[in-house]
Amino acid sequence: MSRSLAIQESLLSDHLESLQRRSTLETGLLLAHVGAQADAVLHFVPTPSQDDGAPQVDASWMVTHAEAVSHMLPGGIAVVGAYLFSPSGAFASHEAKLRPVLAAALKRLREADGTQSLLMLLPSDARKATARALVAGSASLKPIELKTTISPPRLICLEAAWVVQAQLRLLPPGAGGPPQLAQLKMQLAPVLRCLDATTATVDGSCWPAGALCSQLAQGGAPHSVRLFGAFRAAEAAAGEGGAEGGEDDFLGEAAPRGPAATVRLRGVVRGRAFAAPKEAVEEGVRRLRRDLACSLERRVALLLEDLAEEEEEEGGGVDPRDPLPTAVPGAWALPRRAHFAVGGGLSLCDYVAEGDDAADFAERVREIVGPSLAAGLDGLGDGVGEGTLEALLAPEAAAHLETEPAPERGEGAALAAAPAKPPANPPPRQSSSLPLFAAAAAAALAVVVALVSLLFTSPPLDTAEAQAEAAADAVADAAGSDGP
Numbered sequence: 378m379s380r381s382l383a384i385q386e387s388l389l390s391d392h393l394e395s396l397q398r399r400s401t402l403e404t405g406l407l408l409a410h411v412g413a414q415a416d417a418v419l420h421f422v423p424t425p426s427q428d429d430g431a432p433q434v435d436a437s438w439m440v441t442h443a444e445a446v447s448h449m450l451p452g453g454i455a456v457v458g459a460y461l462f463s464p465s466g467a468f469a470s471h472e473a474k475l476r477p478v479l480a481a482a483l484k485r486l487r488e489a490d491g492t493q494s495l496l497m498l499l500p501s502d503a504r505k506a507t508a509r510a511l512v513a514g515s516a517s518l519k520p521i522e523l524k525t526t527i528s529p530p531r532l533i534c535l536e537a538a539w540v541v542q543a544q545l546r547l548l549p550p551g552a553g554g555p556p557q558l559a560q561l562k563m564q565l566a567p568v569l570r571c572l573d574a575t576t577a578t579v580d581g582s583c584w585p586a587g588a589l590c591s592q593l594a595q596g597g598a599p600h601s602v603r604l605f606g607a608f609r610a611a612e613a614a615a616g617e618g619g620a621e622g623g624e625d626d627f628l629g630e631a632a633p634r635g636p637a638a639t640v641r642l643r644g645v646v647r648g649r650a651f652a653a654p655k656e657a658v659e660e661g662v663r664r665l666r667r668d669l670a671c672s673l674e675r676r677v678a679l680l681l682e683d684l685a686e687e688e689e690e691e692g693g694g695v696d697p698r699d700p701l702p703t704a705v706p707g708a709w710a711l712p713r714r715a716h717f718a719v720g721g722g723l724s725l726c727d728y729v730a731e732g733d734d735a736a737d738f739a740e741r742v743r744e745i746v747g748p749s750l751a752a753g754l755d756g757l758g759d760g761v762g763e764g765t766l767e768a769l770l771a772p773e774a775a776a777h778l779e780t781e782p783a784p785e786r787g788e789g790a791a792l793a794a795a796p797a798k799p800p801a802n803p804p805p806r807q808s809s810s811l812p813l814f815a816a817a818a819a820a821a822l823a824v825v826v827a828l829v830s831l832l833f834t835s836p837p838l839d840t841a842e843a844q845a846e847a848a849a850d851a852v853a854d855a856a857g858s859d860g861p
Contacts, residue, residue: 380493382508384418386525389506392421393499396462400501402432404475406443408450409457410530411491412653413660416457417530418497419723422446423747434461436477443478445745447485448675449725451716452535452650452668453661458482458495458511465500472496472509472518479511479518487513495521532651532722533590535579535661537602539648539669543568545640549703556698558681561640562674569670575606577662584658591654597722599649602665638703646673649716651723676711676728683730684709717742719750 396403405423409416424439426432443456450456459478461471475496482494493510496518500506509518545564548554555563576583579602580594593600648669652661684700712728715738719725727742739754 380510381415381524382418382495382510382521383415383524383526383530385529386527388418388529389525393462393504393506396499397501402434403462404434404439405460406439406446406456407458407460407495407497408446408454409495410453410532410651410653411455411457411486413656416495417653418457419454419530419721420719420750421460422456422750425744425747434471434474436474439475439478440481442745443482443485449727449742449745451724451726452648452664453532453652454723454725455486455491456482457486457491458497460497460499462499462501464502465498468498468500472498476511476518483511483513493521497523529721531654533593533654533661534599534722534724535602535650535652535665536599537577537604537648537665537669539572539604539646539673540644541568541646541673542643543641545642546637547640547701547703548637550696550699557701558678558698561677564640565642565674565677569673571606572604572666572670575604575666577605578603579658579662586657586659588658589654590652590656590658590661593658602662604666642677646676647714648672649724649726672714676714679712679728679730680709683712717751718753719746725750 403423405421407418408420408422409418424435424442427435427438439459443459447456459475459482461468461475463471479494479496483491486492486494493512496509496511498507498509506523508521508523510521511518543565545561547557547560550557554560578584580600581603584592646669648665650661650665650668652658652664681700685695685697688695688700689697710731712730714726715729716724716726725746727738727745729738739751742754743751
């Protein structure tokens with residue numbers, strides 16, 4: 378069945394009229410809610426100008442821009458393609474140049490079960506926009522009907538907090554293994570399968586299969602999703618270890634063998650997804666799980682990128698593929714996620730690293746999504762102050778499990794590392810399951826990279842594990858009062 382494409386009539390006409398007043402070639406991205414059978418365009422994101430400032434169709438630059446924008450999107454929202462504003466006689470030549478952009482968008486969409494990417498053609502010499510689609514398995518673009526609506530699509534927001542506790546390993550730099558990020562991603566895969574295997578309640582209730590999001594209570598606040606999953610049950614289902622298996626059994630072949638530093642990732646990751654009223658509740662929850670997984674992987678990747686940049690600036694001679702020190706203990710914060718409203722009940726996000734100030738955050742957002750979508754950040758860092766940035770981060774203010782036995786509501790990370798040596802036997806598992814909760818008060822996201830006996834700058838592992846257990850219990854207690 379072919380997918381349909383819809384856009385609010387006033388959004389399309391206002392954007393086209395604005396472009397025609399300037400009468401300058403422009404390209405950009407289409408942000409849309411990706412439904413089960415239809416895509417609803419929500420915003421136009423213009424391609425940032427390059428150094429020379431000359432307007433042109435630069436596919437490689439647009440692909441880079443699309444990747445940056447995709448990291449800012451919550452679940453259910455995607456870059457579904459591109460738009461082009463030019464004389465209609467030039468559409469054919471420009472369309473050929475834009476094929477790589479559409480192919481890259483289609484690849485990302487297929488990872489999220491999408492089947493087509495879109496090109497919206499906005500003529501400078503006419504008033505009617507048209508659209509074409511690149512469908513999976515097709516070599517050419519095909520016309521697609523562009524339906525206009527009177528009202529914007531109604532979006533329903535779902536939120537959840539995921540309590541993460543994972544023990545991973547890193548080979549020492551120079552040991553001939555894959556890059557550190559690849560090692561961590563391989564080992565996170567079983568953890569993410571556990572996330573996929575969770576069961577969910579929405580607003581404290583279990584919803585039957587086929588229940589629609591329109592049946593959820595209406596209101597401005599996001600709907601609270603709580604995720605529950607038996608850790609060992611997921612291990613057995615994934616074939617990564619039996620009921621008596623330890624951490625090594627769970628990680629299976631993904632864990633590096635031989636001398637390795639231990640990586641502990643623990644705390645809370647918060648996620649957000651948007652669904653249409655006619656979508657099934659279970660589909661909205663599925664997209665929320667995907668958002669949680671993508672957010673965790675993105676934070677880890679950003680941390681390693683930041684460390685590599687710091688080492689390059691300092692001239693430390695560290696391999697950029699292995700920027701995380703494992704020879705000495707240490708601690709680092711994972712980037713935090715800040716949401717900002719863009720209108721229509723939708724919010725986008727960006728990640729805030731340690732040392733980022735409000736002005737840096739606002740300027741980066743403007744460069745990526747443009748001044749229109751970033752209008753809500755005007756003045757941030759210029760007389761508004763860090764308090765506003767902290768409000769955007771709430772309930773995701775950073776804290777460290779090592780120093781916060783009763784963590785504040787929020788999320789953040791801490792990372793500790795120690796010299797590599799042959800791994801000791803894993804400590805006995807403290808509980809038979811790993812609960813995953815969306816709670817009113819969330820523990821801090823903590824990442825601890827360390828060897829079992831050499832935590833000089835953070836508490837011993839038994840203390841850290843006890844704190845993680847206490848944090849999870851605190852989340853459970855807080856969430857229990859409104860649970861089913």
